[in-house]
Amino acid sequence: MTRSNAIRESVGDKLFLTLVYAFLGLVLLVVLYPLIYIVSSSFSSPQAVISGKVWLLPVDFSLAGYRAIFSNPQITTGYANSLFYTVVGVFINVGLTVMLAYPLSRSTFYGRNVIMGFLVLTMMFSGGLIPYYLTVKNLHLLDTRWAMLLPSAMAVWQVIIARTFFQTSIPKELGEAAELDGCTDLGFLWRVVLPLSKPILAVLVLMYAVSQWNAYFEALIFLKSQNLFPLQIILRNILILNSIDSSMMVDANKMAAMQGLRDLLKFSLIVVATVPILAIYPFVQKYFVQGIMIGSLKG
Amino acid sequence: MPATTGALERKKTESTISGTSLVLRDRGKRVKRHWQLYLLVLLPIAYLVIFKYIPMYGAQIAFRDFSPVKGITGSDWAGMKHFSTFFSSPNFWILIKNTLVISIYSLIIGFPAPILLALAINEVRSMRFKRLVQMVTFAPYFISTIVMVSMIILFLSPRLGFVDHILNVFGMESVNFMGIPNYFSSIFVWSNVWQGIGYGAVIYLAALSGINVDLYEAARVDGASRIRKVWHIDLPGIMPAATILLILNVGQIMNVGFEKIYLMQNPLNTSTSEVISTYVYKIGLLGANFSFSAAVDLFNSVINLVLLLSVNYFARRISESSLW
Numbered sequence: 144m145t146r147s148n149a150i151r152e153s154v155g156d157k158l159f160l161t162l163v164y165a166f167l168g169l170v171l172l173v174v175l176y177p178l179i180y181i182v183s184s185s186f187s188s189p190q191a192v193i194s195g196k197v198w199l200l201p202v203d204f205s206l207a208g209y210r211a212i213f214s215n216p217q218i219t220t221g222y223a224n225s226l227f228y229t230v231v232g233v234f235i236n237v238g239l240t241v242m243l244a245y246p247l248s249r250s251t252f253y254g255r256n257v258i259m260g261f262l263v264l265t266m267m268f269s270g271g272l273i274p275y276y277l278t279v280k281n282l283h284l285l286d287t288r289w290a291m292l293l294p295s296a297m298a299v300w301q302v303i304i305a306r307t308f309f310q311t312s313i314p315k316e317l318g319e320a321a322e323l324d325g326c327t328d329l330g331f332l333w334r335v336v337l338p339l340s341k342p343i344l345a346v347l348v349l350m351y352a353v354s355q356w357n358a359y360f361e362a363l364i365f366l367k368s369q370n371l372f373p374l375q376i377i378l379r380n381i382l383i384l385n386s387i388d389s390s391m392m393v394d395a396n397k398m399a400a401m402q403g404l405r406d407l408l409k410f411s412l413i414v415v416a417t418v419p420i421l422a423i424y425p426f427v428q429k430y431f432v433q434g435i436m437i438g439s440l441k442g
Numbered sequence: 443m444p445a446t447t448g449a450l451e452r453k454k455t456e457s458t459i460s461g462t463s464l465v466l467r468d469r470g471k472r473v474k475r476h477w478q479l480y481l482l483v484l485l486p487i488a489y490l491v492i493f494k495y496i497p498m499y500g501a502q503i504a505f506r507d508f509s510p511v512k513g514i515t516g517s518d519w520a521g522m523k524h525f526s527t528f529f530s531s532p533n534f535w536i537l538i539k540n541t542l543v544i545s546i547y548s549l550i551i552g553f554p555a556p557i558l559l560a561l562a563i564n565e566v567r568s569m570r571f572k573r574l575v576q577m578v579t580f581a582p583y584f585i586s587t588i589v590m591v592s593m594i595i596l597f598l599s600p601r602l603g604f605v606d607h608i609l610n611v612f613g614m615e616s617v618n619f620m621g622i623p624n625y626f627s628s629i630f631v632w633s634n635v636w637q638g639i640g641y642g643a644v645i646y647l648a649a650l651s652g653i654n655v656d657l658y659e660a661a662r663v664d665g666a667s668r669i670r671k672v673w674h675i676d677l678p679g680i681m682p683a684a685t686i687l688l689i690l691n692v693g694q695i696m697n698v699g700f701e702k703i704y705l706m707q708n709p710l711n712t713s714t715s716e717v718i719s720t721y722v723y724k725i726g727l728l729g730a731n732f733s734f735s736a737a738v739d740l741f742n743s744v745i746n747l748v749l750l751l752s753v754n755y756f757a758r759r760i761s762e763s764s765l766w
Binding site: 174420 | 469472473475476478479480482483485486487489490492493494495496497498499500501503504513514558559562563565566571574575577578579580581582583584585586587588589591592593595596597601602604606607610636639640644667668669693700701705719722723726727732733735736739740742743746747750
């Protein structure tokens with residue numbers, strides 16, 4: 144087998160493979176380098192960052208940026224808020240998604256095509272930003288924690304993925320057998336379907352957690368109170384609008400040092416804002432491809 | 443004799459009547475037996491009605507002169523006034539042009555990129571390298587739009603960014619990339635590719651792994667080269683998935699990422715970075731011009747819908763896969 148392979152590996156094939164590896168190597172480098180650069184910069188001294196001495200590894204290792212971040216009350220409040228929105232939000236998201244996706248996957252559920260159409264229509268057409276805003280306003284959700292949770296409580300795409308998963312990986316006979324044994328639909332869902340659906344639950348948790356942790360649009364249009372802001376809004380103020388509360392710079396007296404610290408802080412902030420969500424990936428990775436694969440293809 | 447036929451006939455109609463009612467009764471029974479399923483969907487349906495369908499109904503605000511006191515349905519009708527104001531405003535063509543340039547550019551570059559990556563990963567035989575590439579390219583998916591935009595700004599800034607340092611090493615002048623209108627669409631599109639390529643490739647990799655292995659065996663027996671194998675087996679194998687994603691993408695053509703563009707905007711680049719969605723936000727929510735901005739938005743949604751329907755129509759005629 145290997146021998147015949149070796150014979151058939153023509154010059155053209157070898158060239159093609161080399162090109163493939165070169166391409167992947169380039170992609171790897173281009174994706175990885177900015178990430179390494181950010182992390183290395185965040186652990187370097189302000190002077191090293193500004194003068195461009197950092198290009199791969201940290202220069203003059205320092206934790207000044209991180210120290211400045213965690214002594215800032217705005218950032219810590221934002222962190223706590225984001226944690227809250229993510230944890231509570233994911234519970235609501237996954238709950239609603241399963242509640243809709245599971246019945247839609249059952250052939251015994253009369254009217255599922257109507258509901259499916261009702262669901263898909265929202266993907267194709269929306270009322271637009273202004274009516275959406277006014278709806279949330281009329282419900283008196285503006286400037287409350289609910290504004291970060293309810294308007295984004297469920298995503299159509301995720302429902303479709305979950306429905307396809309239930310349809311293809313829970314055998315119909317299992318449901319029939321359970322019914323004969325006198326198991327109710329809810330009991331079946333809770334005791335049989337959910338334990339068998341860990342891959343899709345992992346995928347849903349990951350997808351929703353990413354979007355909740357990174358959510359910024361809802362906060363931008365619905366929130367006004369500083370103490371409700373998620374981390375992302377704080378990040379925007381510091382990273383993009385460049386407005387840093389000067390009280391943050393207590394231990395840096397000189398103007399130049401302040402500017403340096405301000406730049407350094409951006410790198411550390413990027414790391415601090417991304418690591419928590421990146422950290423859950425390894426845990427769900429083994430389910431991820433499986434879940435997406437089953438879920439998305441038959442969309 | 444006539445009596446018997448009459449009786450027979452009556453019997454027939456009776457049986458059909460009872461037949462349909464049997465079906466109905468059966469249906470009723472089924473609903474009753476599975477009442478818990480109906481209970482389950484109540485909450486999600488309520489969500490859809492409140493946050494998706496009520497705003498759809500509220501879109502009529504575009505045809506009214508909104509007054510906060512009277513509410514959406516109570517405000518006076520304005521007909522097509524807001525639409526004609528928009529069509530005749532000098533901003534109209536600029537907005538359309540910017541929106542189309544950015545979205546078509548995104549489609550041309552962003553759509554094939556994950557396919558290319560997936561095909562390349564699929565050629566790799568070493569499982570470890572394969573997993574490494576997948577894991578690394580997937581990582582940027584976790585970066586939020588805000589962090590992404592700040593990374594772009596940091597990297598491209600004329601004083602701090604590594605791009606600038608590289609330019610200086612080669613003896614070139616520093617460039618303020620974010621301040622040059624012509625660079626905006628490229629920065630937007632390529633940074634999207636950077637962030638989304640690994641995530642996008644997952645679906646195609648899944649499709650590739652579902653291809654029948656016999657096809658490869660047959661190709662090998664026939665002496666096909668690797669390139670021909672990719673062309674004749676891999677590509678057709680991912681076609682259905684690609685078609686669906688293409689249709690969905692085209693249906694979103696006018697909805698280029700509001701969040702990212704809004705965050706990337708600065709006074710120097712607005713001439714190419716102002717798109718319909720950012721304009722709607724600015725005049726609508728920041729400028730409190732609700733009805734006019736809703737009209738602009740509605741116009742945008744209708745174009746998207748028309749695009750989606752027509753692409754789906756063509757896809758159904760040309761290939762076998764379509765959304766419906």
